[in-house]
Amino acid sequence: MRTVIKNATVVTMNDAGDILHEADVVIEDGRIVTLFSSLTGEEAYPSVEKRRSADVQIDAEGDVLLPGLINAHTHLAMSLFRNYGNDVALKEWLEDYIWPLEAHLTREEIVAGAKLSILEMLRGGTTTFADMYMEEDAIAEAVKEMGIRALLCPAFTDGSIATRPEEVKRLAAYQKPEGRIQMRLAPHAVYTCSPETLHKVKALGDEWGIGFHLHLAETREEDEQCRKTYGMSPTMLMDRAGLLGPETMLAHAIWLDDDDIACIAARGACCVYNPVSNMKLASGFMPLEKLHRAGVTVALGTDGPSSNNTQDMFREMLIGSLIQKGHMLDPTAADAHTMLWMATRGGALAIGQEKDLGSIEVGKKADLILVDFRHVRHTPKPEDIEAALVYATASDDVRLTMVDGVLRMQDGRFPGQNEEAICQEAENAWRKLHEQKGQHA
Numbered sequence: 001m002r003t004v005i006k007n008a009t010v011v012t013m014n015d016a017g018d019i020l021h022e023a024d025v026v027i028e029d030g031r032i033v034t035l036f037s038s039l040t041g042e043e044a045y046p047s048v049e050k051r052r053s054a055d056v057q058i059d060a061e062g063d064v065l066l067p068g069l070i071n072a073h074t075h076l077a078m079s080l081f082r083n084y085g086n087d088v089a090l091k092e093w094l095e096d097y098i099w100p101l102e103a104h105l106t107r108e109e110i111v112a113g114a115k116l117s118i119l120e121m122l123r124g125g126t127t128t129f130a131d132m133y134m135e136e137d138a139i140a141e142a143v144k145e146m147g148i149r150a151l152l153c154p155a156f157t158d159g160s161i162a163t164r165p166e167e168v169k170r171l172a173a174y175q176k177p178e179g180r181i182q183m184r185l186a187p188h189a190v191y192t193c194s195p196e197t198l199h200k201v202k203a204l205g206d207e208w209g210i211g212f213h214l215h216l217a218e219t220r221e222e223d224e225q226c227r228k229t230y231g232m233s234p235t236m237l238m239d240r241a242g243l244l245g246p247e248t249m250l251a252h253a254i255w256l257d258d259d260d261i262a263c264i265a266a267r268g269a270c271c272v273y274n275p276v277s278n279m280k281l282a283s284g285f286m287p288l289e290k291l292h293r294a295g296v297t298v299a300l301g302t303d304g305p306s307s308n309n310t311q312d313m314f315r316e317m318l319i320g321s322l323i324q325k326g327h328m329l330d331p332t333a334a335d336a337h338t339m340l341w342m343a344t345r346g347g348a349l350a351i352g353q354e355k356d357l358g359s360i361e362v363g364k365k366a367d368l369i370l371v372d373f374r375h376v377r378h379t380p381k382p383e384d385i386e387a388a389l390v391y392a393t394a395s396d397d398v399r400l401t402m403v404d405g406v407l408r409m410q411d412g413r414f415p416g417q418n419e420e421a422i423c424q425e426a427e428n429a430w431r432k433l434h435e436q437k438g439q440h441a
């Protein structure tokens, strides 16, 4: 199977930050085999024949081709709780709204929420996500079916430590070398996992030879409570349990002191910035510049669609940039290139798939998106394409999403998926949950 995307403006996100104009990309068996720009005329193209003999030709004149976006921290199934439990702090949101509903969630409802989120992601240009939840093996089935790429991370708490290892075993059956589904373990947070639980999760991760994905230092209350209970910060507690390493993703990472940042950098752990959730729950500002200065890789994520309330990575880039500028009183903070890097390369590094994902380069997997730049929002034709992508583009401008070289969304349609049925099932699941909550209130 050979696909050619022709005449695109390609934001490669390679190390040099190259942007190619009037470029053609040739894809074979899910990988990029050729990248050719007629303007540079460089011979990256072994044969014109390859272009002519393509099975699928996509004319991308007027479009910008980007690496698929990587949502490095989310909770897919929480799309069912979208627009529910608003304008409260994290503790109240979890205890009064989310946890009582999650107590009733069935496997089928989790799948319904996950499918809804996958549609939303493919629609908005996300090709890979890192999820933290329960029943991840059921979510794996939805991922397999819908063709997106995922790092699935079963969430451990003191309450679930007994049953979760079985789920991990079931999930592992979906994990294949080079496959679209990979897994890590997710000790939820210091306020839901005792040190004993953290040690057990660490031992299980070592047994499977996989890394971790956790919530860290999200609120001031978490930091204060942890110091009071254990005499150390959440970062130091997670480190003491052996959970910080190059294959660890730390979501939020807001309330960090200089020692915490030095520790994260020394261990080579990656952080995930969740600006919209952090602003909505009034959790605080990630010390992004300090983390970057310490050499920490920072990726970007939406967090669950209940505290966001979308999975829109374009909105995340915009707000993530603006709040850093405002917070730092520095217009150079979190510039457009940095935000794009976090949503692509940073994500690939954080999930440990830098070899295959995050940039448009020969040899990498063809996880690609086309953004329509013929829109009135992109008029006049922007000189600074990265700025246009971060400050002016809306996720609805994405007109094509491809994962592993396969078209998963084109012009708002999802080949092979019944969008209406997926939305209806999510609607039914939410109605049922809401009624149940009413009965138990």
Ligand SMILES: [Zn+2]
Binding pocket: 073, 074, 075, 215, 251, 303, 304
């Ligand atoms: Zn989260």
